Amino acid sequence: MTPTTPSAPASPRVVLDAGGAAPLLPETLEALYAARLEAWSGPRRLHSEGRRANLLLGAARETVAAAVGARTEEVRFAPSHTAALHAAVGAIAPARRRIGRRIVASAVERSAVLAAAEHTSPDEVTLVPVDSLGRVDADAFGTAVAGEGVGLACLQHANAEVGTLQPVSAVHAAARTAGVPLLVDAGASLGHVDVGPSWDVLIADPADWGGPDGVGVLVVRAGVRARVLTPEDPDPWFPGGASTAVAFAAAVSLAAARSRQAAEDARLRALVARIRERVPTLVPDVDVVGDPTDRLPHVLTFSCLYVDGEAILGELDAAGFAVGSGSACTSLTLRPSHVLAAMGALTQGNVRITLHPGVSEDDVERFCAVLPGAVARVRARLGADLP
Numbered sequence: 001m002t003p004t005t006p007s008a009p010a011s012p013r014v015v016l017d018a019g020g021a022a023p024l025l026p027e028t029l030e031a032l033y034a035a036r037l038e039a040w041s042g043p044r045r046l047h048s049e050g051r052r053a054n055l056l057l058g059a060a061r062e063t064v065a066a067a068v069g070a071r072t073e074e075v076r077f078a079p080s081h082t083a084a085l086h087a088a089v090g091a092i093a094p095a096r097r098r099i100g101r102r103i104v105a106s107a108v109e110r111s112a113v114l115a116a117a118e119h120t121s122p123d124e125v126t127l128v129p130v131d132s133l134g135r136v137d138a139d140a141f142g143t144a145v146a147g148e149g150v151g152l153a154c155l156q157h158a159n160a161e162v163g164t165l166q167p168v169s170a171v172h173a174a175a176r177t178a179g180v181p182l183l184v185d186a187g188a189s190l191g192h193v194d195v196g197p198s199w200d201v202l203i204a205d206p207a208d209w210g211g212p213d214g215v216g217v218l219v220v221r222a223g224v225r226a227r228v229l230t231p232e233d234p235d236p237w238f239p240g241g242a243s244t245a246v247a248f249a250a251a252v253s254l255a256a257a258r259s260r261q262a263a264e265d266a267r268l269r270a271l272v273a274r275i276r277e278r279v280p281t282l283v284p285d286v287d288v289v290g291d292p293t294d295r296l297p298h299v300l301t302f303s304c305l306y307v308d309g310e311a312i313l314g315e316l317d318a319a320g321f322a323v324g325s326g327s328a329c330t331s332l333t334l335r336p337s338h339v340l341a342a343m344g345a346l347t348q349g350n351v352r353i354t355l356h357p358g359v360s361e362d363d364v365e366r367f368c369a370v371l372p373g374a375v376a377r378v379r380a381r382l383g384a385d386l387p
Helices: 026-038 048-068 081-095 111-120 138-145 168-178 244-259 261-282 309-318 338-343 361-381
Strands: 075-078 102-106 125-128 150-156 182-185 201-204 216-220 286-289 299-304 350-354
Touching: 026 048, 026 244, 048 075, 048 216, 048 244, 075 081, 075 244, 081 111, 081 150, 081 182, 081 201, 081 216, 102 111, 102 138, 111 125, 111 150, 125 138, 138 150, 138 168, 150 168, 168 182, 244 261, 261 286, 261 299, 261 361, 309 350, 309 361
Parallel strands: 102 125, 102 150, 150 182, 182 201
Antiparallel strands: 075 216, 201 216, 286 299, 299 350
């Protein structure tokens, strides 16, 4: 029998597409398990088991409220991040119909925000353009908000696709002067950076910081008028309420993510900087986008000329790397990114990377080693070989 040389073990897969779908933190799993055992009953029931579930749900609201600087009663749990965005836009703009139903938003908001705005106020949506870094001009946004008939303003805290932070404080000041509530989408920010107090409505995504999916966070400041059009229910925003265990795990995971925030910020920021610096030297005709410094610590996008997004995603997937491509919120269809288009950046062959606490320096080095060959193979298949 001829002896054979054992093959080297395959390298483990590396997930670099954690935006809105990060690997669960250990605390998330522990909280989910404990809450399922402890709070299996409905929180609206009057027996001891129901009261115990209600206590856990209240504790979850308190934890989120403390993290964002809100009152406990201002915190609500939605079935998803998208549901929270849709509900907020659909309830607040119509409540101000006597003033006007025009909605002002940046051109790089999530597709869910833009779709909700157009659905709520057809032909009454003003999109404020952004610069080449993906940042809206605060003065231009302020001018738009001060216009006649504006009922709601929407501005992301940071862009989920390119990482650029937005001038939320300046825009909130302008919106307050105009008497217009500001909805801030912190779906890519909370759990990674402090979101600050400059908002009237805040929406976040637990799955983005390593919490569970199937839940979104909606915080509405007292005094913000809303017209919630649902059948009568103890929770008019989200009839039926959210899963107690999932909401509790979301809150526990947020506290855990925030406890590591400073350390992870420094570590992931260094890894992103390394990728930003090396990719243009490794691959010709690449456009690295977004603000290099005033940004989220864990998000990066670059685009490769002469490369199809689906093809490069498949090539990297075969090499053991899960990355995103296309718009962060429409990647299933792989449509060209409306964010990159609004920035005037290259929209083809884009690779979106969102890091999480499990990503190591070695993972980044391996990615940088694999990327040039992956791009070259795709270009060769398309007949776009470069020297």
